Amino acid sequence: MSTAAKTERLMKLLIMLLVQRHFVPKERIRAILYGDASTDAFEKMFERDKEELRSLGVPVEVGSLDAYFDEPGYRIRPDAFALPEIDLAPDEAAIVGLATRVWEHQRLASATTEAVRKLTAAGVDVDLTALDIAQPRLAADDPAFDVFLEALTERSALEFDYWRSGTAEPARRHLQPWGVTRYAGRWYVLGFDTDRGAERVFRLSRVQGEARRTGRPGAYQIPDGLDISATTRRLAPAPVTQRAVLLVRGGAAAPLRRMADSVEVDVAGPDPATTWDRLVLTRGNVGLEDEVLGYGASVYVESPPALRDAVVARLEGALA
Structure with a gap:
């Protein structure tokens, strides 16, 4: 077998x-x-x-x-x-x-x-x-995700084109990946930039084209005592937060409830089929719409309007 x-x-x-x-x-x-x-x-x-x-x-x-x-x-x-x-x-x-x-x-x-x-x-x-x-509700849908995951597991260096905000065109980068993590609603890869001789963090959604492995597997070691999440937070741009108000069916969306700043129970909801609770969250402005969509009809966005419009647009696109 x-x-x-x-x-x-x-x-x-x-x-x-x-x-x-x-x-x-x-x-x-x-x-x-x-x-x-x-x-x-x-x-x-x-x-x-x-x-x-x-x-x-x-x-x-x-x-x-x-x-x-x-x-x-x-x-x-x-x-x-x-x-x-x-x-x-x-x-x-x-x-x-x-x-x-x-x-x-x-x-x-x-x-x-x-x-x-x-x-x-x-x-x-x-x-x-x-x-x-073992069930965080995170999507791993960045096109570059798989190759960075595979390179990390076998410790292979990578070469890729990367676009930074404010630059006219992508630049070629060479990286020994140390870890991939989710921060402020986005996927980042942390590693050692061999061109600059220093640790760097890259947002996967800004990788242009296909990343390529270079060299042999097992070519480097991950530093002892490395805290991937803490290092990513230190190197990545500070997240922009927003206040979101959600109506959630009674008993549903436990992960959102755990992250809520406040929960008001038994409020008026979009339909009378179940009870509803009002959750107030302070979150990064990226990724929340994906989490809301993951709960289907169990979550309704009261505010901000931009988040509600984004959820509606995604649903209309799926129907189309």
């Missing part, structure tokens, strides 16, 4: 056991994830997969399904799976930090969606809130 197929199977097993509300019997796991395997092959693969997840720090639990029968079941408790504070090497921290930001990037989102779809179709009672431990 290919490494990709094995990785996908491990991911589906993790998701299956994570979103379950109760212990899952072995036969159900076999029917959903190992349907084509013989009994002996299933036993061997399942034992290997369990141990591999455990070796990665995933707490796979074994418990009894029924007090009167000895059939074992399996699950992963979300509270036990949530990561404690850990100490990582700089390059490991860069990869893990990036991975937590791109759970909904198309390569990961498709595998996650497929796993949940199969479980739901099989009649499995799933609790999708268990995925909130």
Whole structure:
């Protein structure tokens, strides 16, 4: 079996056991994830997969399904799976930090969606809130995102054309990427600029054309003790903030609620189908419309008018 197929199977097993509300019997796991395997092959693969997840720090639990029968079941408790504070090497921290930001990037989102779809179709009672431990609502849709992600994971230098505000044309830049992070609603790459001999930060949306790898993988090391987020905030332009007032259906949009400056409950909303709450947020003026759109009909923009117009324009464009 290919490494990709094995990785996908491990991911589906993790998701299956994570979103379950109760212990899952072995036969159900076999029917959903190992349907084509013989009994002996299933036993061997399942034992290997369990141990591999455990070796990665995933707490796979074994418990009894029924007090009167000895059939074992399996699950992963979300509270036990949530990561404690850990100490990582700089390059490991860069990869893990990036991975937590791109759970909904198309390569990961498709595998996650497929796993949940199969479980739901099989009649499995799933609790999708268990995925909130790794579910920031961020889109990774900059054209240059993939090549910078791949260069970072293999530590390859990059060459690209970059347009800066106030310049007439793009300039060629050479970078050893240290990390990719989200700041003020935009994606940035932080790294060592070999032309200038100093750390620099670049906004991915301003990369012109296709970025190209130069040199061999593993050609450089990420500095010890590097704080990617803090360094990006220090080097990137200061964000422009705005005050936004949103109407949110009762119980919806938990991430927006956590970021709100204030929440006024049980207010008049656009429709009487549910209760509504009013959230006031102070945010950067880039990226909020994407978050609002991600919640569909559960969020309505009261102000500012520019944000509401941007959301409406995106929806009209999608309908067209």
